[in-house]
Amino acid sequence: MCTPRFVRRLSFVPLLALVACGPSAPVSAEPAAAGAPALTAQEAALTELLTNGTFNSGAVAPWWSNASTQSSVESGRWRVDVAANTANPWDAIVGQSGLTLTAGKTYTLAFTATATATITARATVQQEVAPYTATLTQAFTLDGTSRRFSFPFTSSFSSGQGQVTFQLGGRASAVTVRLDDISLTTESGTGSGPVAMTSGFYVDPNSNPAVWARNNSGDGRAARINASIASKPMARWFGNWNSDITQAVSSFVAAADAADKLPVLVAYNIPGRDCGSHSSGGAGSAEAYRAWIGAFAAAIGDRPAVVIVEPDGVAQLDCLPNDTERATRLSLIRYASEQLRDRAPNTWTYLDGGNARWIGADTMAQRLESAGVRNVRGFSLNVSNFYPTAETHTYGDAVNAALSSRYGYTRQFVVDTSRNGNGSNGEWCNPAGRKLGVPSQTGGGAELLLWVKTPGDSDGSCGIAPGTPAGQFSPDLANRLIDGT
Numbered sequence: 001m002c003t004p005r006f007v008r009r010l011s012f013v014p015l016l017a018l019v020a021c022g023p024s025a026p027v028s029a030e031p032a033a034a035g036a037p038a039l040t041a042q043e044a045a046l047t048e049l050l051t052n053g054t055f056n057s058g059a060v061a062p063w064w065s066n067a068s069t070q071s072s073v074e075s076g077r078w079r080v081d082v083a084a085n086t087a088n089p090w091d092a093i094v095g096q097s098g099l100t101l102t103a104g105k106t107y108t109l110a111f112t113a114t115a116t117a118t119i120t121a122r123a124t125v126q127q128e129v130a131p132y133t134a135t136l137t138q139a140f141t142l143d144g145t146s147r148r149f150s151f152p153f154t155s156s157f158s159s160g161q162g163q164v165t166f167q168l169g170g171r172a173s174a175v176t177v178r179l180d181d182i183s184l185t186t187e188s189g190t191g192s193g194p195v196a197m198t199s200g201f202y203v204d205p206n207s208n209p210a211v212w213a214r215n216n217s218g219d220g221r222a223a224r225i226n227a228s229i230a231s232k233p234m235a236r237w238f239g240n241w242n243s244d245i246t247q248a249v250s251s252f253v254a255a256a257d258a259a260d261k262l263p264v265l266v267a268y269n270i271p272g273r274d275c276g277s278h279s280s281g282g283a284g285s286a287e288a289y290r291a292w293i294g295a296f297a298a299a300i301g302d303r304p305a306v307v308i309v310e311p312d313g314v315a316q317l318d319c320l321p322n323d324t325e326r327a328t329r330l331s332l333i334r335y336a337s338e339q340l341r342d343r344a345p346n347t348w349t350y351l352d353g354g355n356a357r358w359i360g361a362d363t364m365a366q367r368l369e370s371a372g373v374r375n376v377r378g379f380s381l382n383v384s385n386f387y388p389t390a391e392t393h394t395y396g397d398a399v400n401a402a403l404s405s406r407y408g409y410t411r412q413f414v415v416d417t418s419r420n421g422n423g424s425n426g427e428w429c430n431p432a433g434r435k436l437g438v439p440s441q442t443g444g445g446a447e448l449l450l451w452v453k454t455p456g457d458s459d460g461s462c463g464i465a466p467g468t469p470a471g472q473f474s475p476d477l478a479n480r481l482i483d484g485t
Helices: 193-197 208-215 222-230 245-258 286-300 315-319 323-343 361-371 389-407 475-483
Strands: 046-048 069-074 077-082 093-101 106-115 119-127 134-142 147-154 159-167 175-187 236-238 264-267 305-309 347-352 378-381 412-416 448-450
Touching (some): 069 093, 106 119, 106 134, 119 147, 147 389, 147 412, 193 347, 222 475, 236 245, 245 264, 245 286, 264 286, 286 323, 305 323, 305 448, 315 323, 323 347, 323 361, 347 412, 378 389, 389 412
Parallel strands (some): 236 264, 305 347, 347 378, 412 448
Antiparallel strands (some): 046 175, 069 077, 077 175, 093 159, 106 147, 106 175, 119 159
């Protein structure tokens, strides 16, 4: 076990009040609250990978600069004077090289920064040799107010030639940027998170498409559905149809653990689920939900897992009739975040954040903060929807920009790619012409791309499956997703 060179202890921050539903408000430019944690409310021991991130010695090295930047230490901070007339962000670049990164391991780049003019800069963690593959590329805005930035990510590659860069060019006028307390940290030990603890995603042998293909081997569609869908990793959904949630979750996670694979679970039991639409239901009361989600988290225990919490639960606040019910909904999801944080320590939990064309990014950031996203790994997007990964990534970045501006932290996000191969035609309930998306993987435009919705499971009695209830597998739907028809 490696010994940390640097240990940071992170303190708890009080939850903010409920944000009323409504249209998006402009993103405010606020400094991070004094003493606020950069990444999470959990205390953790972190290994620091950078050298001289505080500049207390009065020297800049081993940080380097290029011809368009001049570096010095001023009052214990790194001063970078950026020349005028730089065409691209990387034309004025500073950084530190020679870093060791491990694929699948989680890291956080954090720093404090200010500038003499309002500018948009870019931070990267990338390979220092061509083709300069980046595992983190994050834009951020600077002005005269000192702010703390924190960008968590999972490395998409292993390399002993990693580097952190700050790309400050791409503008006509000169500017001075001041940086301090720069860190690139990772959890101490030999592994990091459930991805590093396992050898790929779990393929559920009892998913709806797998069971159908097994039971209908004589059907001409079975071989195609098995090869294209049933043999791929996808999430299993848990709700009030599970008579014993402890047994159901534990047996699923145990099977994955025995195979050294990473299971993906969806908790879908919030009271008033789906606002009475096709997937209506959920726990009968707030007390019943608290008991259910507590048992759900305890059943995972210390085994590795990924959990998506309550698809549409935050985005559908507007359908609830009053602020009291909206506050209750958010408090229950916040309770779920706390239970999974405390009782499932090797689980990456993502609170659902709707999709790219539903709730404005700033409003979604406020709702996620109230729902407890700072307690967990991040948020999920596009669950059971069809929007392209690139569009969803842009929305996720906007949500993170609002989280950073308002609360001083950002979060990872995952994207449901199960049915976004042809993008969206504007319909959501069994639309025609949709196609399977990229199978589950790390990276690829988000921290994880996941098949959260089971391809072939109906959205409800609608669209091209008017007689198929929500959650029921349809081989016709599955076959059309394979063909994109």
